[in-house]
Amino acid sequence: MWSRGNSGRRRNAAVVLFNFMVVVVLQLYCSSMVSVVMAARGSKVDHIPGLQYDGPLPFELETGYIGVGENEEVQVFYYFVKSQTNPTTDPFIFWKVGGPGCSALFAIIQEIGPISMEVVKYTGGMPKLKLNPHTWTKVSNMLFIDLPARAGFTYATTKKANVSSNMKESEQAYEFMRKWFNDHPEYLTNPFYVGGDSFSGLTVPIITKMIADGNEAGTKPLINLKGYILGNPASSLNNVHEYRIPAAYGMNLIPTDLYKSLEKNCKGNYDHFSNELCAQDMGKFDQLTRGINPTHILEDFCIRVGTGSDGLRRSLSQRPVLPPGEFCWQMFWYLRSDLWANNVAVQDALHVRKGTIGRWCACNYTDIGYTADMTDALPYHANLTTRGLRALIYSGDHDLIVPTMSTEAWITSLNYSTVDSWRPWAAHDGIIAGFTRSYSNNMTFATLKGSGHIAPFFSAYECLIMFERWISGQKL
Structure with missing residues (x-):
């Protein structure tokens, strides 16, 4: 998984580390750029195929595209979910998933969004979805994006625009936000936070600094930046x-x-x-x-099939789906999400432009030329926290992709004094959900006991409680 060659190879291996979901599976489904048919920029989603819910959606969802870069050659696909409490005043979270090259649907359907996959045996047809009782949209507006180009439903109109890096992706994200707020100025007064997980531990601090710098320079529109959130973050690859x-x-x-x-x-x-x-x-x-699942050391590392795409497909499709805690969640997510997101009815409902991508895949590592041109975000963290911005850093403590102690180590290296010493925190009834420590630079670090990479996937309820308390200014 991790290259052991010269320094150049080690830099490339920094990206490979986060390709922890089996690349061979993804290569079955991703294909190259095709022709483009333009559509409206943003549209309301009235129904979600496969959702087991009667009546109109209990949340408001808008999807669309915004062009960024030279000649807007990268068309960024987004999902905007209004807060289910008070969207006019509730916090606004801009969320960037990791990878690099993973789709925002992973965060929406499997982590913090308003819907989730039902864990039931697949009998054919449309995969079933259900409402997520632990969605962060209960208390905040959430704007998810697919970035860089060829991640999710985002596409490029030129081959050159398919090549990206930490800095380029961050610049595109900042440009996207400014354009999105120009179209949605009613949210400019909401408290604004940048969030992400895994490999986004590198890009989120860059994006946040770009917003802070832009605000200081008077770049319009001015964004009401209050802080940032990172889960299981790779803020320092070394x-x-x-x-x-x-x-x-x-x-x-x-x-x-x-x-x-x-x-x-x-x-x-x-x-x-x-x-x-x-x-x-x-x-x-x-x-x-070798047999340990690095995303969660207690979970089965079940994708152990040999080479050959046909044999791989058969092995995965024949494996039974069992209740939570007993099934291979990587296999479950890949197969179900692939079936769902590539369904024509789903793409029509989400207003995906026809002919803009080949086959959607959960994480696209095959068609993206990506360079990790910045492998240490610690100077960005140090810069942001001197500006009075709040930060929440959380980590599942059974994660071997981005170990909790590595996150604690780089936080400690910032040399900020402790204002709330290391202690357990409870989600309910005094049951310990993890441990936490707060620092004088407005940074809070929290662990999720028994959780993995990424924490909300394994500890959805506890993560919602953590988020609700932190975003409202309470102690965990």
């Missing part, structure tokens, strides 16, 4: 890799003698082997953790 071995040891996946030998022989550099003893130790580590 830090993430450095703590993977200690995290595995802390989770009792490797024995003490191997951990001590790794420390001695690799000296913290687990990406580029400086000697043969380090290479031997890393070989033992890889062998011991």
Whole structure:
């Protein structure tokens, strides 16, 4: 999963790390850019195919496109869900998923959006959806986007525009926001937050700083920026890799003698082997953790089929879907989302422009030329927190993709004093949901006990409680 070559290869491996969902599955479904048929910029969604709910939607959803870049060659697809409480005054969250190249539908359907997949055996036809009782749209407006080009339903009108990077993607996101608010000025006074997870731990701080800089420069429209939110964030790729071995040891996946030998022989550099003893130790580590699901060490790492697309499809389709906690959620999400999002009735309902993409896929790693041109966002965090902006950083503590201790380490490196010491926090009835600490720079760090990558997928209720308290200014 992680390259061990020269420095250039290690930089590319920074992106590969977050391609934790099996790339082979995705390659079955993604295809190249096709012809373009333009449609209206933003439209209300009146119904959602497959949703098991009678009557009109209990939430307001708008989808559409906004062009960004030179000659608007990247057409960014968005989903805007109004707050179900008071959209005129409730906070406004702009959400960017990770990958890079993953669709916003993962956040909408599987994490914090108003709908979710029903975990039932598939018997054919339209996959079933249900209302999500733990959606963040209960208390906030949510604007989700597909970015960069070729992620989700976002497309480019030129081949050159399919190439992206951290900085380019962030610039496009900021341009998108300014244009969106020009079309929706009624939300400019709402408290505004930028949010994201996983690989967006790099882009969200950049986007937030661009907004802050734009506001100071008087760039219109002025956005009422209040802070940012990051879940299981890869804000420092070197830090993430450095703590993977200690995290595995802390989770009792490797024995003490191997951990001590790794420390001695690799000296913290687990990406580029400086000697043969380090290479031997890393070989033992890889062998011991090969069957561990890095997204959640307690979950089955079920996609173990061999090569060959036909055999892969058959193996996945024949595997039964079991109740939560007993089924392979990666397989479940990929198969169901693929069936749902590629259904013509679904794309019509969402107002997707016909002929703009090939086959939708959950995470597109095949058609995007992406460069990690910024692998450490810590200077951005330091800059933002000196401006009085609030920050919520949360992490599932069974995540081996972005270990909790790696996130805690870079937060600690910012050298801010503690105003609320490390303590447990409870979601309800005194039951511990995780641990938290707050800092003098308006940053709150919270863990989700027993959760993985990404936390709301595994701990939806607890994450909603955490978000509700933090966004309203309460202590966890």
